Amino acid sequence: MLKSAQYKYVPLRGRDVTEVDTTLSPATANYTFHESDRPESAFVLGEEDNGSVIIFENYATADGKNSAVNLWGYAHKGPAEFIAELSLTTGTARIDDNATDLYTDTITRVNDVSDGHSKKITIRDSGNNRIAKVWFDNMGYQYIYAEVYDLTTGARIRPMIRPW
Numbered sequence: 001m002l003k004s005a006q007y008k009y010v011p012l013r014g015r016d017v018t019e020v021d022t023t024l025s026p027a028t029a030n031y032t033f034h035e036s037d038r039p040e041s042a043f044v045l046g047e048e049d050n051g052s053v054i055i056f057e058n059y060a061t062a063d064g065k066n067s068a069v070n071l072w073g074y075a076h077k078g079p080a081e082f083i084a085e086l087s088l089t090t091g092t093a094r095i096d097d098n099a100t101d102l103y104t105d106t107i108t109r110v111n112d113v114s115d116g117h118s119k120k121i122t123i124r125d126s127g128n129n130r131i132a133k134v135w136f137d138n139m140g141y142q143y144i145y146a147e148v149y150d151l152t153t154g155a156r157i158r159p160m161i162r163p164w
Contacts (some may be wrong), residue, residue, distance in 0.1 A: 042074060043161055057103060068086065073145075084117060121134065
């Protein structure tokens with residue numbers, strides 16, 4: 001019998017992001033690309049996880065607010081590898097009954113040509129007031145890290161991942 005695995009969305013980071021992260025840099029102490037500087041909040045993928053889909057929950061924000069994220073992957077004992085830079089915009093799809101707890105509606109890849117992932121990254125259901133998704137192949141990564149580098153003051157963002 002053929003069975004399709006059913007995985008749920010889980011927080012990609014252990015806590016909501018309330019302020020921008022220190023940006024990974026090849027020249028910044030404790031924030032280099034070296035695996036020993038991998039952020040503690042990097043998500044640990046299972047050995048069976050071949051791909052992932054990521055969505056973004058936004059709290060204490062409004063429709064049309066922007067944020068931005070860099071996605072990074074780490075192989076087992078490997079350096080940070082750039083996956084994609086994403087621009088995010090909230091829509092009107094509510095997470096709960098609060099009118100300021102909204103899903104990201106629009107995801108746009110920034111610098112598409114220079115992105116570092118060797119397989120196609122797909123953005124689905126973007127720009128229609130539903131829940132925009134980013135799909136990509138995990139390509140041997142053991143960890144995924146979402147680095148938030150732009151966030152509306154007072155807002156919180158929760159990256160959610162569903163690996164399969």
